[in-house]
Amino acid sequence: MSHGFSTWQLAITPLSPVHIGTGEDYEPTQYVIDGDGLYSFSPEAALRALPEAACADLSRILSGPPTVDLLKQVQAFFHRQAERLIPEAEHVIPVLPTIAAEYAERVGRTAQRERERDIINQLRIARTYGDAATRRPILPGSSLKGSIRTALLDRVNDGASLPDDIKRLPAHARNVPFQKHLFGYDQFNQDPMRLVQLGDAADVRPPETLGTEIRYAVNRKRQPVTKDGREIAAQAENLRQVVECIPSLRPRAFQGRLSLQELGGLTGPKLPAPELRWTFEELAEACQAFYRPILERELQELGSRGYLDATWRAAIRQILDAQEPAFSARRAFLLRVGFHSGAESVTLNGVRSIKINMGKDPATGKTRYEDLHTTKTVWLAAHEIQQRRDLVPFGWVLVEAIPHDQSFADWPVGLTEQGVNEASAEANWRGTVEARRRALRERLDAERARDQAQREAAERQAREEAERAARLATLSEQGRQLEDLRARLEQDRRANLRQAGGELANRLVVLLKEAAESWPAEDCVALADLAEEIYGYIGWPAGKKKSARKEQIQALRQKPSA
Numbered sequence: 381m382s383h384g385f386s387t388w389q390l391a392i393t394p395l396s397p398v399h400i401g402t403g404e405d406y407e408p409t410q411y412v413i414d415g416d417g418l419y420s421f422s423p424e425a426a427l428r429a430l431p432e433a434a435c436a437d438l439s440r441i442l443s444g445p446p447t448v449d450l451l452k453q454v455q456a457f458f459h460r461q462a463e464r465l466i467p468e469a470e471h472v473i474p475v476l477p478t479i480a481a482e483y484a485e486r487v488g489r490t491a492q493r494e495r496e497r498d499i500i501n502q503l504r505i506a507r508t509y510g511d512a513a514t515r516r517p518i519l520p521g522s523s524l525k526g527s528i529r530t531a532l533l534d535r536v537n538d539g540a541s542l543p544d545d546i547k548r549l550p551a552h553a554r555n556v557p558f559q560k561h562l563f564g565y566d567q568f569n570q571d572p573m574r575l576v577q578l579g580d581a582a583d584v585r586p587p588e589t590l591g592t593e594i595r596y597a598v599n600r601k602r603q604p605v606t607k608d609g610r611e612i613a614a615q616a617e618n619l620r621q622v623v624e625c626i627p628s629l630r631p632r633a634f635q636g637r638l639s640l641q642e643l644g645g646l647t648g649p650k651l652p653a654p655e656l657r658w659t660f661e662e663l664a665e666a667c668q669a670f671y672r673p674i675l676e677r678e679l680q681e682l683g684s685r686g687y688l689d690a691t692w693r694a695a696i697r698q699i700l701d702a703q704e705p706a707f708s709a710r711r712a713f714l715l716r717v718g719f720h721s722g723a724e725s726v727t728l729n730g731v732r733s734i735k736i737n738m739g740k741d742p743a744t745g746k747t748r749y750e751d752l753h754t755t756k757t758v759w760l761a762a763h764e765i766q767q768r769r770d771l772v773p774f775g776w777v778l779v780e781a782i783p784h785d786q787s788f789a790d791w792p793v794g795l796t797e798q799g800v801n802e803a804s805a806e807a808n809w810r811g812t813v814e815a816r817r818r819a820l821r822e823r824l825d826a827e828r829a830r831d832q833a834q835r836e837a838a839e840r841q842a843r844e845e846a847e848r849a850a851r852l853a854t855l856s857e858q859g860r861q862l863e864d865l866r867a868r869l870e871q872d873r874r875a876n877l878r879q880a881g882g883e884l885a886n887r888l889v890v891l892l893k894e895a896a897e898s899w900p901a902e903d904c905v906a907l908a909d910l911a912e913e914i915y916g917y918i919g920w921p922a923g924k925k926k927s928a929r930k931e932q933i934q935a936l937r938q939k940p941s942a
Contacts, residue, residue, distance in 0.1 A: 385639045387784040392634040395776040397625035397761040400718040405504040408455045412462040429468040456488025467821040471515045475594045506623045516591045521579035527715040531670035534673040539730035571801035572652035579693040581636030592804045597621040598761040689770040720759035721775035816940045858903040904936040
């Protein structure tokens with residue numbers, strides 16, 4: 381056998397919601413929920429969206445001491461500014477009506493009181509792994525490879541129990557020594573998984589489709605809890621999280637590449653043992669042997685409890701039946717990845733020991749634990765917190781593979797039509813969201829234009845007043861009175877006010893008399909010109925007063941210079 385790599389194209393279909401944690405959350409100070417959409421924004425986008433007054437208000441809030449109350453105020457502030465932030469959001473995700481209602485009810489408010497302290501409901505939403513630039517989800521190669529590793533470890537172990545030397549170690553310290561024991565290595569370069577190279581699988585769906593969705597993760601008992609012959613809700617069923625997920629049943633939504641390094645007959649202390657150098661067919665067989673029974677058990681067990689969504693269950697059965705030839709040819713296999721995959725999917729047959737909280741010991745009051753081979757509860761994706769029907773498990777994916785120089789056959793027709801219908805619904809949702817954003821953007825643009833016009837008008841008025849004040853400072857007393865009279869005329873013109881007996885007319889009468897008695901000739905001429913302009917605007921007095929005013933004005937024009 382020649383040395384090198386065998387390379388396989390992978391097409392990955394999420395069979396159920398997948399949440400691969402990043403350790404980061406959507407914080408209620410980084411998003412707003414409007415209708416059925418979550419709008420996520422960066423601090424830079426918020427600064428672009430908010431007017432100066434709102435930024436000043438936020439600065440005032442943030443200047444306070446770092447308390448729970450401050451966090452509530454910040455949450456409430458962004459909630460109030462939602463319509464400004466929505467057009468600037470960098471990412472939009474659909475949310476369930478129940479999650480939107482919970483947000484509206486709790487944002488900026490105290491969620492509960494415990495031990496006389498206010499405990500804030502943070503409204504955090506756990507983010508799934510994705511591309512920072514495109515905001516599309518990614519299936520990390522490390523997660524996929526970790527699932528494959530579990531299946532291969534189980535294949536090598538073949539149901540055996542722990543060796544005595546490892547069994548004597550504390551439970552928390554057994555993992556790495558046990559893996560080294562099964563894979564026969566002491567150093568990293570002997571680990572057979574280093575021959576398996578698997579990159580991140582990218583989302584290849586059209587950009588108008590939904591990358592992710594927001595779901596509840598709820599905890600349900602595998603077996604009924606009864607009291608007096610009646611099933612009751614267990615305390616564990618109050619547990620829930622809100623998580624961002626890759627949607628289920630998206631045919632071949634992700635594509636990746638897997639390469640297997642081929643060493644031929646090479647051996648040596650720095651190389652994995654020959655029997656631990658798997659072909660692709662052996663890898664696929666190991667994954668199918670480990671994960672298929674777990675999925676079948678969940679379909680049966682959760683179905684018998686009435687938990688499972690019947691439509692989803694039928695679709696999964698259809699996919700499994702359609703893929704049977706590929707499973708048999710070892711060209712397709714199941715994996716389970718991400719959070720809430722269940723302890724059975726990450727532990728090995730034969731050595732599985734899951735620490736279960738059995739509640740308080742009545743005698744001692746201390747919490748009791750037991751090591752069992754299966755969990756007593758399961759995490760399921762839900763639309764509502766109290767939901768007990770139409771639930772779906774997390775983390776299942778179908779991996780199809782072909783050599784790098786071949787093409788995939790068509791996806792089964794019925795499931796293709798389902799994918800088309802889902803894509804159409806997603807495009808409609810996105811169209812509604814974008815229409816909402818455009819309408820808000822246009823309204824805010826018009827508001828900003830009005831605000832800008834008002835600011836410019838105020839600046840212009842301030843500038844004109846400053847110029848007038850500077851000009852008045854250089855004038856004589858008579859010149860300042862003339863400027864004041866002209867300003868009153870302009871004010872009435874702006875107000876379209878014409879009052880023959882008003883303040884403007886009365887002030888003019890007073891100045892005509894003063895000018896005749898004591899004003900210099902050049903100021904008298906200026907007043908005469910302004911008087912004719914004023915009467916031309918407000919109208920001349922009636923009867924003899926008109927003649928008297930004209931005589932006064934004429935006299936001012938003829939007044940001799942000093």
